[in-house]
Amino acid sequence: MKKHGWKILGALLVLYSIIAGFLVVIPDLPIVHESLRNIFFHVCMWFAMIVLFAVSLVYSIKYLSAFHQENDIIAGEAVNTGLLFGILGLITGTIWAKATWGDWWVNDVQLNGAAVTILTYLAYTVLRSSIDEPHLRAKVSAVYNIFAFVMLLVFIGILPRITDGSIHPQNNNQSPFAIGSLDNTMRLVFYPAIIGWIIIGVWIMQIRVRIKKIKEEINSIE
């Protein structure tokens, strides 16, 4: 029970955020109206993705410092799970963009940043699948992971300065539904939702790591 407490917490938080997210009274804002409820799902996907990619980076560094094969498996599966959340984030985002901005994709800093992030990690998975020898694969993909992560940070730091501002709600302007200006009832759903989805993400990753280990075990026996 003690060991699985965090999983139950995650499942309860996500369940709570789904039920409360559809039932809670939200302020009726122009343009977004009821689609504002998407904030409880769309934004959480990106938080879960970022956490998983950070986990992957940490385990890549760990791999390069000690060369334990287990760290490589965790790094790889964290990226796979992170990509799942990234694609869910894109899907919830395009639906929301169609409802409020009138188009599936708009030229916006955050959209382009998200697209490049997902492309980078898709390239990482292609790189992994193109090397057969496990130790070489672990080493090469760890190097690419660190390299790509730093370049992504540079990209996200530079992009807003060389393009026009975002049409996403920002905390610094007077936008009525930026994350910093959510009203208290929405915060009561929003923050637990973020924590819940991050826990679910880590849980999925853990299961995937176990499946992968069993598969490798079977392969080595055959």
Place this chain on the structure above:
Amino acid sequence: MIRQIKYLMLKDIQLELKQRYALNGILLYVISTIFICYLSFTKIIDTSTWNALFWIIMLFASINAVSKSFVQESKARQLYYYTIAGPQAVILSKIFYNLILIILLSLLCWAFYSMLIGDLVLNKPVFALALLLGSCGFSSLLTMIAAIASKTNNNFSLMAILSFPIVLPLLLTLIKVSKAAIEGASIYDEGMYLLVLFLINIIIVLLSYILFPYLWKE
């Protein structure tokens, strides 16, 4: 280590001058690409189109030029380098060699492109500076990606896939600076972006310096 870098670089240059196939191939690649663009566009008057097309040609030509850095030499010869030189010397010598190659390439590309598609650049020194910083960035980043891609089974297509998302911060800043230079901005207006380009170069070289030893030792 400086001596190691010097000798490894001289070796690469001599090998190149002896075979002439990479250099000639890449020059022909640039010229024919520009000629195809000339036949399809004749003249370009719009600065953003001119600029974007120029950098796309540069990007693809650089990827082509750098992609053979690590695959042209046999495993045995790499093992020999491994015994006589440190990994840092190997990657830095490759970066410098590719830098020379890409600078040649970019100058030729600029000359031919201006000749055929039209010369729109108002502030030439700033554009040249952007081109130089761009060449540095391309050579260091693509050399590292070439080292990664050389460990895989399908080197060339992976080289493109791996480098496109990573090259973007560099490429977008370059496009921004060179577009301003084309429209006549002075070096003082663009100082911030040139500094950013310089810093990106330093980050890439540092990362290569730290990470390449892990790739080199198999």
